Amino acid sequence: xxxxxxxxxxxxxxxxxxxxxxxxxxxxxxxxxxxxxxxxxxxxxxxxxxxxxxxxxxxxxxxxxxxxxxxxxxxxxxxxxxxxxxxxxxxxxxxxxxxxxxxxxxxxxxxxxx
Numbered sequence: 001x002x003x004x005x006x007x008x009x010x011x012x013x014x015x016x017x018x019x020x021x022x023x024x025x026x027x028x029x030x031x032x033x034x035x036x037x038x039x040x041x042x043x044x045x046x047x048x049x050x051x052x053x054x055x056x057x058x059x060x061x062x063x064x065x066x067x068x069x070x071x072x073x074x075x076x077x078x079x080x081x082x083x084x085x086x087x088x089x090x091x092x093x094x095x096x097x098x099x100x101x102x103x104x105x106x107x108x109x110x111x112x113x114x
Contacts (some may be wrong), residue, residue: 012079016048
């Protein structure tokens with residue numbers, strides 16, 4: 001399945017977009033890898049349910065963590081399992097599309113130049 005073919009996923013009242021480069025940038029900027037899987041999932045739900053421009057602005061002006069905390073306070077626990085499955089599917093699809101780049105070997109110093 002192509003990452004580009006993914007539809008918007010509905011989890012409870014949320015409409016979650018497929019992951020984008022904004023998602024990747026937000027994961028890095030907010031250091032989500034250091035958080036528990038549940039907190040990662042809720043942060044991703046906030047990221048993917050907000051307009052990209054608002055997510056980028058919140059990260060730039062330093063309010064994203066507070067907005068995520070507020071979102072988390074109100075997030076119904078019944079949706080956490082579906083959210084975790086959604087996040088795993090997104091990660092799996094991205095991993096399936098990943099291409100490993102193999103560095104070229106060093107050129108032979110005795111070979112003639114071009």
